[in-house]
Amino acid sequence: DAGVTQSPTHLIKTRGQQVTLRCSPKSGHDTVSWYQQALGQGPQFIFQYYEEEERQRGNFPDRFSGHQFPNYSSELNVNALLLGDSALYLCASSRDRDTEAFFGQGTRLTVV
Amino acid sequence: DAKTTQPTSMDCAEGRAANLPCNHSTISGNEYVYWYRQIHSQGPQYIIHGLKNNETNEMASLIITEDRKSSTLILPHATLRDTAVYYCIVLPSGNTGKLIFGQGTTLQVKP
Numbered sequence: 001d002a003g004v005t006q007s008p009t010h011l012i013k014t015r016g017q018q019v020t021l022r023c024s025p026k027s028g029h030d031t032v033s034w035y036q037q038a039l040g041q042g043p044q045f046i047f048q049y050y051e052e053e054e055r056q057r058g059n060f061p062d063r064f065s066g067h068q069f070p071n072y073s074s075e076l077n078v079n080a081l082l083l084g085d086s087a088l089y090l091c092a093s094s095r096d097r098d099t100e101a102f103f104g105q106g107t108r109l110t111v112v
Numbered sequence: 113d114a115k116t117t118q119p120t121s122m123d124c125a126e127g128r129a130a131n132l133p134c135n136h137s138t139i140s141g142n143e144y145v146y147w148y149r150q151i152h153s154q155g156p157q158y159i160i161h162g163l164k165n166n167e168t169n170e171m172a173s174l175i176i177t178e179d180r181k182s183s184t185l186i187l188p189h190a191t192l193r194d195t196a197v198y199y200c201i202v203l204p205s206g207n208t209g210k211l212i213f214g215q216g217t218t219l220q221v222k223p
Contacts, residue, residue, distance in 0.1 A: 004155070033209055042199060042213030043156065056210050090155050094209050099144070101209050103155030 002027075004093050004104035012110045013081050021076040021107045025093030031055075032074040033101065034066060035090040043090055049074055050096060078109075086111045115139065116200045121218040124194075130187040132217050134200030137181045142205045145176060147185050149196040150216070156199065159185065163205075190221045 005024045013019050025032050031050045035043035045058035049068035063079045072093075078085055088108050092101040117135040124130040136145060146161040160167055160174045162183070167174045173186040187194055199216040 031209060033211075035211075035213075042197075042216055043211070045210050045212065048210060058210070092155070092209070092211075098209070099146075099161060099203075100158045101211065103157070105153075105155055 004091055004102050006089075006091050006104035006107050008107060009105065010108045010110075012112060015081055015083060015111055017081050018077065018079045019081060019109060021078075021089050021091075021109070023074045023076070023091030023093075023104060025072050025074070025091075026102045029093035029095055029102070030072050031094045031096050031098075032068060032072065033092045033094075034074070034076045035092065036060070037088040037090060037106070039087070046076070081111045083111050085109065115202050115212070116214055118198075118200055118214065118217045120215065121220065123220050123222055124187075124190045126192060126221055126223050127189055130190040130194065130219055130221070132185040132187075132198050132200075132219065133182065134185070135182045136200070136202050139180050139202050140204065143202045144205065145174065145180075145183050146201045146203055146211075147172070147174065148199045148201065148211070148213075149194075150199070151193075151196040156211075156213075159198075161203075190219075192221050192223065195219060195221045 033048040034046040037043040047057040052068045088106045090106045091104045094101045147159040148156040150156045162174045176183045197216040
């Protein structure tokens with residue numbers, strides 16, 4: 001079992017550009033959540049997808065959007081990148097309403 | 113917003129027990145206490161959770177006070193690989209997995 005895999009591992013983008021991050025959940029998991037972790041801070045919840053729908057959303061602007069595919073994999077899209085979007089983006093998967101979430105290694109996004 | 117309070121940092125000698133406290137004085141009757149840790153440059157890792165009884169697994173023990181207003185995570189024999197940020201999180205039963213992380217406790221295990 002490969003666990004939760006995220007791609008790419010590192011990414012550098014220019015302010016104003018758009019970015020897409022990808023996540024493959026752990027085998028048997030149908031729920032995917034995304035988190036943003038700024039340097040020195042705890043992860044902040046962005047949103048969660050279940051059955052290809054956004055089920056919950058944190059306090060993030062509409063520039064942050066996502067998608068879940070029938071195979072449960074997910075994408076996080078960020079438009080009009082700001083310098084402040086530089087962070088580690090983490091994907092977590094779980095079985096619906098299960099108590100334990102499994103995290104990927106994250107994608108380190110740097111906006112210059 | 114995080115509903116827990118943890119010390120910013122702690123040290124522990126290798127081989128000794130590490131006791132990490134967490135205050136959650138506003139916890140509700142249906143809320144569980146969860147612990148995750150994050151080793152540098154990795155994603156968070158689930159450790160243990162409990163409601164009101166003490167819990168133990170292969171990684172750690174969780175002691176919850178009778179009034180449920182605080183808890184302690186115990187790593188019985190800390191190793192250098194246990195150096196990490198430890199997060200205490202409260203979640204209601206049936207929660208869909210939205211984890212609210214605070215600042216956590218940075219545990220430094222020293223040789």
